[in-house]
Amino acid sequence: MTFVSILYGLLFWAATLILVVGVGMKIRQYWNTPAPLKIPTTPAPVTQGGVVWRMFREVVFFESLFRSNKILWLFAFLFHMSLWLVLIRHSRYFVGMNDLLVFMQPFGRYAGITMVLGLAGLWARRFLVDRVRYISAPSDHLMLALLIGIGMSGLMMSFVSHTDVTQVKAFFGGMLTFGFFGAEGGLPADPIVLVHLLLVAVLMIIFPISKLLHAPGVFFSPTRNQVDNPREKRHVSPWALELERQGKTFLSELNK
């Protein structure tokens, strides 16, 4: 299986680079794009600490979604929180085992089931609710199929057909040193683990070019991350300040 191991080793190198560089570039773009006006959806916090708390409630409890639609919230919350547990469980492939990770293993194991349930609920909505059906593009369906594929193949290995996890750990442990070129660091010759990892790599690759950008993006959403203090503190973007400085009305009149 050396050929497959090398292929997967290179694939994960590429996927990781694309994920990190791609998301990094999007974050840099969001960071560098000015927000010229104060547009928090009010009532909004009047302090920076309050904004942190609002964002915390939003990303941990999905507060706005809860207000909006309880069933959607249930599926979305189930999926995302299960995903966190699953990810924590999977960290054992990259770091040494510790007490916390040992404790978390069973939670992560069963979270795989709730994760797939949540995803199934989200997918069902795309067929059953006419409004959601209308707004769904093929990519919205495929994204759910991809995640369910990852979840199901993972569950297969957890509950039906185990794979050699020590070998998988050796593979990922050797990633940095290109251990997958050697005899020791190969992947187990197991179709389920190969499918599972292939789908994960695909997910990593499409992350920076898809709606998965909602994960970093939500932190840059001006309606949620701005402090409601426009009367107390003057907020001006660099390009608007340039209008003032040069005494111009239109941006097209500005000297560059």
Place this chain on the structure above:
Amino acid sequence: MADYEIPKLTGEGYTEVPAVKEDTMKGSGPFIAKADFQKAMGFPTDFDAVGDLVPNWKERALEKMADLKSRYRSLQVYLDICVKCGACTDKCHYFIGTSDAKNMPVARQDLLRKVYRRYFTFAGKYFPKLVGATDLTEEVIKDWYNYYHQCSQCRRCSVFCPYGIDTAEISMAAREILDHIGYGSKYNNEIIGKVFKIGNNLGLPGMALADTLEGLEEDVEMDTGIKVRYPLDEEGSEILLVTPSADFFAEPHIDGLIGYGKVFHETGVTWTFSSHASEAANFGMFIGSYENMRRVSMRIREAAIKLKVKRIVFGECGHAWRVAYSFLNTLAGPFDFLDQRYPIPQHILEYTVGELEKGSLTIDKSENDDKVLTFHDSCNVARGSRMGNYPGGQFEIPRKVIKAVCNHFVDMPADTIHDATFCCGGGGGLLTDDLMELRVKGIQPRAEALKHVTTHYGVTHMAAICAICKSQFTKVLPYYGFTMDQIVSVHQLVSNAIILQRQVSVQARPDEDEDDDD
């Protein structure tokens, strides 16, 4: 009354979410602005006739989109991060009223997003079908013009979006793009032109304004026996009052304006209108034009400096208060020449509630005993601004004032008030007769909530604090069996209940005694 069906109200207080239909509101949108109007606002005018696009419209539209997304973080982020979860799909009053699929907030955003994806993203460039990306065609432009003028930018969807995606930001950007390729909205751009040329939306010149105010003083004197002043351009006054020009003669707006004057009169503060800034409204926001919004805002700064006032107070107007509260400091600040002990700017309700709390107003609540009131939270006040020094003051303060001057008050159902309030159906630059069908259908959720409290709690009147809401309600609620006079200004209620104690205005004109002897 109309060639379309007017929805029936149930009185249950809520509106059923309709099944999605396609193209029920397909059309050509509101009237398009002619070159003169576009020119006054610094927009391109190289289109041949109204309804034609400029040469190279496609490249220029994409160029504008690239420009906007590089200047507005909201636009860039919101175009990227929508996951199509559908949380917003049943939140828009225009979707509820029209069932048109493209009036679902996410579908409305997608009209722009699918073009963004096609030209600016990897997935859209190479796999357009997969991600629902489409080429920019004339058909798409027509859809933009039509459906981005079926959004009142009320931001109700943004409250319920898990990422706070604000369709108003998208529709403002879309209108800005359209303005740059020959598709400006006549209603909005003609009005902004009038503000630049004459000073207010209604094109009311200074002399006419002076006459109107003088007539008003006479009316109030006849009514109360006291010469309450409604001063114009009086230099050195403490307060500059900026109010929507509809307050000068529309009903019930003007009754609110009478109320502002009585409150100022009683508290013994000097104040004035400005003929230079005789308009609080700022339609620059509706069309997403920062430059024009700033131009309109600068008039207020100029007027404040010229009249040497110490404070700026805004009258009852929804979007104007959003621009004033959230943007004025940004657009026309810093206001270091004003008295820093007061909020800059201040809402008339913040002023009045303060005076009520101090006890400086003599109130007879029984003057409003013929009414049972409810209150319509205007979207831009509710979701785009604040009153007072704590979050949510914009909900409490108007209610506090109403309850201080009225004995009977009932709120509409909880999911139709505060930050979940439903738009009146005429906001965001849509208050034009060429969009009548949209306005009639868009008011449905609000009308339903109102019907609920009139049927079950005996509510007789709905108070509002926005000139557009008041105009829309008085014109469109009659389609649903309500009467025009059921809509009142909040300061109209104050005006009714206030018992004037001060016999002579602190701004009384010296020659007035002679007049009185006549």
